[in-house]
Amino acid sequence: MTKAYGKDILRFVILVVLQVFILDHINLGGYINPSLYVLFILLLPFETPGWLLLVSSFLIGFSIDSFGNTTGLHAGASVFMAFLRPWAVRLAGAPAEYEGNLKPGIADMGFRWFFGYTLVLVMAHQFALSMLEAFRFAEIGYVLLRTLAGGAFTIVLIIIAEYLFMSKRK
């Protein structure tokens, strides 16, 4: 199992470090808080069992929380996103037949597929995040603004990261 998910474990660590030491310090207008770390949840293999998907999402959220003193916030939003993932895969169009080595990235599934899949999940994550953070409906305008601004910025970062680290398939 360690072998099958070796790349994912490495990605987990790199994304947490990037998020905590660099991205959390980006501040544009006070609304934008990009969450590149969700790329980990997006890129887990299609055949990842449901429990592992949820638990690993909880763990990456919890790691981010520990660094930002936001106990439970990112964990909650990440688990919500992981819960929606199987549905988002079906929505974007599941690969006809899992050949065991198709991965949910641009390289295997194409840009359009990946963009739709990312858009739905990142927006859901940002919405859950802003909602849990404000924790009251009175701030709904603020929540929506944060969701849109943060979500858009996150998606741009994810697409850039995908192209930068895209491995050519043989």
Next chain:
Amino acid sequence: MRHILAFIWKHNFFFLFVLLEVVAIILMANRSFYQRSVLSNATDYVTGSAYSTWSGITSYFNLKRDNQLLAEENARLHRILTREQLSSDTLTHMVEDTVFNLQYTYVDAVVISNSTNRRDNYIMLNKGIRQGIERDMAVISPAGVVGTVVSVSENFSWVMSLLNKHSKISGRIQRLNQMGTVVWEGGNPAVGTLHDIPAHVKINKGDTITTSGFSHIFPEGISIGYVEEINIKSGDHFYTIHFRFSADLNSLRHVYIIKNQFREEQEELRKNIIND
């Protein structure tokens, strides 16, 4: 029973999702309980060490600015000292007891982690229980108020920054001695809001807002910010004042943690009133 188990097993994805969300929400809701737990101490140890290393590297980039700030502060403190000496030269006899009735003691600390882009922002400092830091101590920078200590581990402490929806500080317009409540409404990390200033007083742009000293946490007269925009809804009895924070909360480095030596006594006194 077997049917229930079979049902849960069949929908294990959904039930695990609910379970993890409940855990996350319990963690959020019982933040203060979590912060006193062993797990929190362990994660603080890991994150604190990582942040210390990182801040050790990045500190070099700001040396010039930090030195400038500290030099300016030194100059200001020197000025106060000289004034004291001049005003006391008519005395024939002077008792120099610097410890008698000393109310506030200061500990210097370095910010090793900080954020300004969330709704609730926290700052991590490199001092903890071992250095005598406790909950509810005040934190200020050379320029002004920063926040309050909310959680302490062996060697580190978390500070609730002014940029937090739970942060509520008693402030006043210094020129008029009018009391109000300082909060942050999200968005721009340089601008805060002052509520509860009655509409009959005349406020000017640029008025200084300082701490009132009534909270038992902050000493009196520490700068919080400068009035920028004064609003009042028709029929309302209080102003809503937007002001610029005097401390740049986005580029904090050296701060002071302040202990009020009489805080317990003051709190005790207040408790007596409530209990009556």
